[in-house]
Amino acid sequence: MMAGENGQRGEGDLLIGEERALRAHPLRAAVLRELHARPFVSIETPRRVLHVAFLLDGAGAQKDREALTRLCQARGVPAPAAGARHHYVAFGGASLRWESHAEFCTYTWDLPSTPLLPGTLPFQPNASTLAGPFAEVMQPGPLLVAVDLHLLPDTSEDFMLDRVFDPASLARADVNDGLAEIATDFRADPSGYVRVLVRDRGLSSESAGALVQRLLEIETYRTLALLGLPEAQRLAPAIARIEARLNEAAAAMTRTAGLSDNHRLLDELVALAAELEADSAGSLFRFGASRAYMEIVELRLATIREVPLPGWPTWQQFLNRRIAPAMRTCISVEERQDKIARKLANAADLLRTRVNVELEQQNRDLLTSMNERTRMQLRLQRTVEGLSVAAISYYVVSLIHYLLKGMYEAGVQHKLGLHLDAGLASAALVPVVVLAVWGVVRHIRNAHGDEE
Template sequence: MSAEVIIGDKRLEPHRLRAAILGEVHARPFRALATPARVLHFAFDTVGEQAVEDRRALSALCVRRGIAPPRPTDKHFHITFGGTGLRWEQHSEFTTYTLELPGDPALSPFHPTASSLATPMTLVAQPGPVLVAIDMQLMADRPDRLAIERHFNRPSLAVAENSDGTAVYGTDFLPDPDGFVRILVLDRGLGDERAGALVQRLLELETYRTLALLGLPKAQELAPSINRIERRLAELTNELQQTSSLADNNRLLDELTALAAELEAGAAGSLFRFGASRAYDEIVHTRLRIIGERKVGGLPTWSSFLARRMAPAIRTCTATEERQANLSRKLARAAQLLRTRVDVEVERQNRDLLRSMNARTRMQLRLQATVEGLSVAAISYYVVGLFGYLVKGAHDAGWPVDPTIATAVFVPVVVLAIWWIVRRIRNRHIGKEHEHEV
């Protein structure tokens, strides 16, 4: 499919995704199917490398039979060998193989067995664990045909006709002895195109129904952990009201953090599964609306049957996801409250510590003032002593100086001068410290 737009001789450069977007509309088209027919449908879990290996195995099969293999970008592929058609489709987390075989109007429904007809599947290695195995029989409706309900388990039977009554289809959603879920479609004038469309929609219904229910085991697995976290959160909240010490608050905060980590680990592991279950459930309901089911006699339709059997499982997944989200918010609020209490307690301790430091600082200032006074006295003593030696030397040299009087007069001058110098040095240092603090 060309993504270019041509105007005269000019080609417009397309967006890099235009071809993919245009091709998506035509992905997995319906194939015409002549009545009678037998369709065997398989869906395998293929995540990561399994999908790559599966594509490689299919390509190898095509090469062995001289058929062009699927391109790396192909998501669906159809080949025919003998009288059997094989349709391959690759999805985000699963891959489907569909065998289309001609039916025999002389045979009873589901004869021969599906296991005896599915031998072409052995030509390709199993791509992953099997999720879906469907045995669908498309037959022309005749008055002498056995009633559809005789081929299924009556308590689980779901039967409906399409919007214009040209087909009746039924199943009991139960695996047969070979593990296949049987679906019987009676053609009342569908035509090949509409028969192919209806068959594909019914196959998708059963496939997406199975995939949607994969979320239920995950929800059941997470339920005990969520219940335990909810109970412990209630206990921790009660303890929170009765404790006030920093050690107890830190202990409670550590436990709340551990519970939150456990919850988030479970939520992260189930995020994709629950989201996929919702998406698949929506696809199931979309397919049912497209078919436009109508009741047949007093039998339940597929829509009503799935509403009773499937909807509770989807609600369980949704409720589990909501419980995880609500519990996460509650844990976050409780943890925030505890952090606030811890912060307040730490600030109170810091305030007491600062108060103690202020007291010690005042004591240090008093000691410093005492030491300062002693320093003035000591320095003055040494300066006066030097001055005394000076005047004694001058007196001995014949100068008219009395050493005793000169020393006595010099003492107060020296004390005042040294006190002023020491005070000025201290004030200068204090001023610099204030400047750095500002």
């Protein structure tokens, strides 16, 4: 089998021999590339990493890609390929890693740093002073995540963490089997960045790069996961109101008896169901995304293998204590939406059944009334038929009487040798005429499908 009609081998085709190839699935190359889409970048200690994430809409994603392309062209470095979801470029001693996701994009600047002098604090100078490169990038959407990560070699000196972090929120742990220590308070500093300190105790450059990327992903995805909480708090009052009105409607269903009342309740339940469905559809993506982001956070926390330090919570312990209630709130709101939707559907079905039964009863009463009117019309028809037979017979006999009388006066009977009395002859024809008229009327009635 040739690779294609023109004999050229496409990307993803499996070459067999010099001129033959097995034709690959159209998505094979993309699937293979995805495994290597976001490789870990080696980092040498010491290092300063600034990481930001912006929320995007459809137009923002395109503007973000165009701004990055202009930045790369201005710096004389390769621009991202069409359709690329990630890009890595070096600017002298610094480097930029750009990633585009479903609803956000990230920029990560890897900047050189120097070892701390005795008595000095980490995160100096401030991130706002080092964030000059970001000024060249047009902000594509609202800023959601900003992280200032400082990777330093571990020394015996006191870093005076209480002067760098808030002791009430400080989370510390040994990671990577004791080869590093991580610390953060998950709070924004005066420049708006969340500070993360990593103390290197023997990490290789590859391990350091992998650890830094995982820590940045933990901070990014835990922030994105919490976006579901404001949505849940916004929906909670409306859900409570709908639930209370549903309970009132269910109680009213036991007291209503008229069709109009049931119709009114049914209309109200349908309106409540429509309102709930609109809110549920709007929050479906947000709650689903929050669950997915939280799963990524849990996977990253498991990967770095935290070991608790005496007197301090680990990152996982701190996040579980703070984020778990928020995620349970989101899950609770989503479950309440689903349960109330089912209850509204059940109540509406019961009301529809009651309305249908009442409509069937009305239809039955209507049909009974129509049958009664039909019977009355049939009796009236029979009465009219009897009267019509009598009337028609009277007119027919009268015509015969006048005919015989006229024939007698004109002498026609004498000429024909007949001597009939007009009155007697008319009287004798009455039964015949009545039977004949009745037969004609019956034939007409039978012709119209009346078998009576």
